[in-house]
Amino acid sequence: MLPARVCNLQDSPGRGAVLKFRGQKPMEKKVSNWPEQLRDLWSGEIEWDSPMARWCTLQVGGPARAIAIPASREELQSLIAVLAKLGVCWRVIGRGSNLLVSDAGYEGVIVMLGRKFATIDKRAGKKADETLVQVEAGCSLMKLVNWCVAQGLQGLEFAAGIPGSVGGAVVMNAGAWGKEMSEALTSVVFLRGSGEFVERKKGELAFSYRHLETEGMLVVAAEFLLQAGDHQALDIRCGQLMRDRKEKQPQGQANAGSFFKNPAGLPAAGKLIQDAGLKGLRVGGAQVSEVHANFLVNTGSATAQDFLDLMRLVQEKVLERFGVRLEPEVHIL
Ligand SMILES: Cc1cc2nc3c(=O)[nH]c(=O)nc-3n(C[C@H](O)[C@H](O)[C@H](O)COP(=O)(O)OP(=O)(O)OC[C@H]3O[C@@H](n4cnc5c(N)ncnc54)[C@H](O)[C@@H]3O)c2cc1C
Numbered sequence: 001m002l003p004a005r006v007c008n009l010q011d012s013p014g015r016g017a018v019l020k021f022r023g024q025k026p027m028e029k030k031v032s033n034w035p036e037q038l039r040d041l042w043s044g045e046i047e048w049d050s051p052m053a054r055w056c057t058l059q060v061g062g063p064a065r066a067i068a069i070p071a072s073r074e075e076l077q078s079l080i081a082v083l084a085k086l087g088v089c090w091r092v093i094g095r096g097s098n099l100l101v102s103d104a105g106y107e108g109v110i111v112m113l114g115r116k117f118a119t120i121d122k123r124a125g126k127k128a129d130e131t132l133v134q135v136e137a138g139c140s141l142m143k144l145v146n147w148c149v150a151q152g153l154q155g156l157e158f159a160a161g162i163p164g165s166v167g168g169a170v171v172m173n174a175g176a177w178g179k180e181m182s183e184a185l186t187s188v189v190f191l192r193g194s195g196e197f198v199e200r201k202k203g204e205l206a207f208s209y210r211h212l213e214t215e216g217m218l219v220v221a222a223e224f225l226l227q228a229g230d231h232q233a234l235d236i237r238c239g240q241l242m243r244d245r246k247e248k249q250p251q252g253q254a255n256a257g258s259f260f261k262n263p264a265g266l267p268a269a270g271k272l273i274q275d276a277g278l279k280g281l282r283v284g285g286a287q288v289s290e291v292h293a294n295f296l297v298n299t300g301s302a303t304a305q306d307f308l309d310l311m312r313l314v315q316e317k318v319l320e321r322f323g324v325r326l327e328p329e330v331h332i333l
Pocket residue numbers: 012013014057091092093094095096097098099113137161162163164165166167168169170171172173174175176214217218219220255256257258331
């Protein structure tokens with residue numbers, strides 16, 4: 001287990017970096033018997049000492065002391081208030097499809113927004129062919145895409161096959177085929193560490209490549225502006241994109257999608273790794289995929305440390321060969 005630490009806001013949600021704490025004011029000490037107190041003060045669902053390997057698509061990672069699974073905004077709000085009161089570190093996750101958790105695990109609370117936090121609603125947009133869709137952060141992106149197709153709404157087809165949650169996809173500004181989440185998005189509802197909900201319109205949000213600046217806030221819901229489209233044509237398009245993924249990406253081996261960000265103005269990370277001759281490179285049970293060099297895959301027995309060591313080895317070799325330091329896209333906890 002990691003040593004006990006004190007913080008009062010969500011651990012920094014990455015930027016592909018190792019976990020850091022935001023520069024918050026020090027607060028009261030973490031209450032030593034916080035697990036008992038959490039159980040007494042919060043009535044929602046909690047899993048104790050749950051291996052993160054179960055919750056992350058890389059299938060590695062040690063136990064989280066607690067995984068709290070709120071089923072409503074009220075439960076989420078009360079959870080964050082209780083965690084602040086107890087001085088416990090927390091981190092929100094969606095589907096764990098862009099996350100590498102250390103073998104030591106996480107000595108705090110993982111707040112998981114999942115299927116219970118996944119409503120989808122719609123209302124008419126300003127123009128006749130426009131619809132505004134409001135989605136809670138725990139909704140899977142695939143469920144949203146399928147719902148949009150069934151409703152004949154276009155704008156999110158590019159996300160077909162991205163295995164994350166809507167919250168994770170917004171925070172990551174997930175993208176594919178030249179499109180990204182920020183394009184169709186109109187606003188995001190956040191929960192601050194201090195407990196209030198705030199809505200930010202798109203113009204107030206700082207999106208960049210695979211990143212949204214959340215200022216440590218938690219994404220609760222997002223709204224998208226979509227256009228009327230033909231249900232059948234949308235279905236065919238999504239089916240095609242899914243087949244393209246199957247062809248280009250490793251199948252049947254645990255992974256987290258593209259491991260590294262594409263460096264600006266240079267060949268894609270996958271091309272650099274391939275041209276450095278690193279396809280198939282292996283550390284323990286972690287391997288550079290033979291199918292797509294920007295995918296690091298779990299051959300079955302990998303540990304988080306194997307992935308970290310392989311990541312560093314790939315970074316070193318690409319730097320040596322091309323003078324480019326690859327930045328991980330995957331968030332490391
Ligand atoms: C097979 C495969 C294919 C993929 N293809 C793509 C692709 O084409 N394009 C692409 O962009 N990505 C892709 N990914 C990566 C991943 O699916 C996306 O980044 C996805 O958006 C992550 O969502 P998640 O819910 O799994 O987030 P997690 O992995 O659970 O979390 C990622 C980060 O977001 C933070 N976070 C999650 N939810 C919230 C929230 N509600 N509020 C605040 N912070 C939050 C977490 O703390 C963490 O720092 C792929 C992954 C896999 C396994």
